[in-house]
Amino acid sequence: MKKLWPIILTVCVLLAVAVALQLPCGQSAHKDQPLVPVPEYSYKVIHAYPHDPGAYTQGLVYLNGFLYESTGQNGRSSLRKVRLETGEVLQQINLPREYFGEGIAILKDEIIQLTWQSRKGFVYSLSDFRLLRRFSFTGEGWGLTTHGSDLLMSDGSSEIRILDGRTLREKRRIKVRDGELRITQLNELEMVDGQIFANVWQTDRIARISPQSGKVLGWIDLQGLLGPMYRMETDAVLNGIAYDPASKRLFVTGKLWPRLFEIKLVPKSNN
Numbered sequence: 001m002k003k004l005w006p007i008i009l010t011v012c013v014l015l016a017v018a019v020a021l022q023l024p025c026g027q028s029a030h031k032d033q034p035l036v037p038v039p040e041y042s043y044k045v046i047h048a049y050p051h052d053p054g055a056y057t058q059g060l061v062y063l064n065g066f067l068y069e070s071t072g073q074n075g076r077s078s079l080r081k082v083r084l085e086t087g088e089v090l091q092q093i094n095l096p097r098e099y100f101g102e103g104i105a106i107l108k109d110e111i112i113q114l115t116w117q118s119r120k121g122f123v124y125s126l127s128d129f130r131l132l133r134r135f136s137f138t139g140e141g142w143g144l145t146t147h148g149s150d151l152l153m154s155d156g157s158s159e160i161r162i163l164d165g166r167t168l169r170e171k172r173r174i175k176v177r178d179g180e181l182r183i184t185q186l187n188e189l190e191m192v193d194g195q196i197f198a199n200v201w202q203t204d205r206i207a208r209i210s211p212q213s214g215k216v217l218g219w220i221d222l223q224g225l226l227g228p229m230y231r232m233e234t235d236a237v238l239n240g241i242a243y244d245p246a247s248k249r250l251f252v253t254g255k256l257w258p259r260l261f262e263i264k265l266v267p268k269s270n271n
Contacts, residue, residue, distance in 0.1 A: 077101030114141030
């Protein structure tokens with residue numbers, strides 16, 4: 001039997017080599033597979049609406065025919081209810097000068113608003129903008145949206161925080177990646193048909209993100225949406241996403257933009 005061991009060992013080695021060399025069948029577990037690029041989308045403008053060119057848009061929500069908007073900058077921050085068709089501000093409260101307004105979300109009959117670096121947030125009555133309570137969080141506040149009974153919050157990093165919608169306390173975080181690449185500067189957020197749409201600050205791109213895994217599922221390229229003659233200020237960047245789920249209407253705007261656009265996504269030909 002001892003004489004057979006060298007033969008058995010040789011046969012096992014040859015079998016292992018044969019299995020490893022079965023490349024045409026794609027069975028090699030160690031060979032890196034090429035990454036499949038995620039789908040990319042362009043846009044078609046369906047309608048352009050007036051928008052306050054002085055509004056430093058930080059958060060945007062559509063509900064029951066109206067837009068709710070949070071604006072930023074110290075001394076100019078506000079919460080507004082806006083008529084979509086005309087851009088008329090129907091209701092507004094201004095934040096104290098020490099606060100820089102950021103993202104907003106509507107949960108049941110309340111509006112939740114973040115501030116940038118003050119680590120404070122505000123909860124208002126949806127009907128009359130009456131301040132109901134304040135809350136605290138760590139780090140910076142950027143974007144905010146709802147996902148079921150939870151809130152999703154961005155802070156400019158590659159992570160999205162999940163907050164309990166009742167207590168406003170952080171439950172966990174998801175890390176946003178396109179393949180192995182971390183996607184940072186995540187800003188304004190909106191839930192659109194089960195995906196997180198996130199503005200990437202200082203770009204014309206919106207990431208479509210899985211709320212379960214943080215994986216980027218697609219990219220929306222909005223380059224050219226607003227002409228350069230309207231974007232003379234360096235701060236006049238894309239920032240503001242709202243969605244009408246009943247009519248499947250997607251709205252986007254930017255800081256200091258004179259227009260708010262309803263757009264339809266169009267797959268790029270290289271997908």
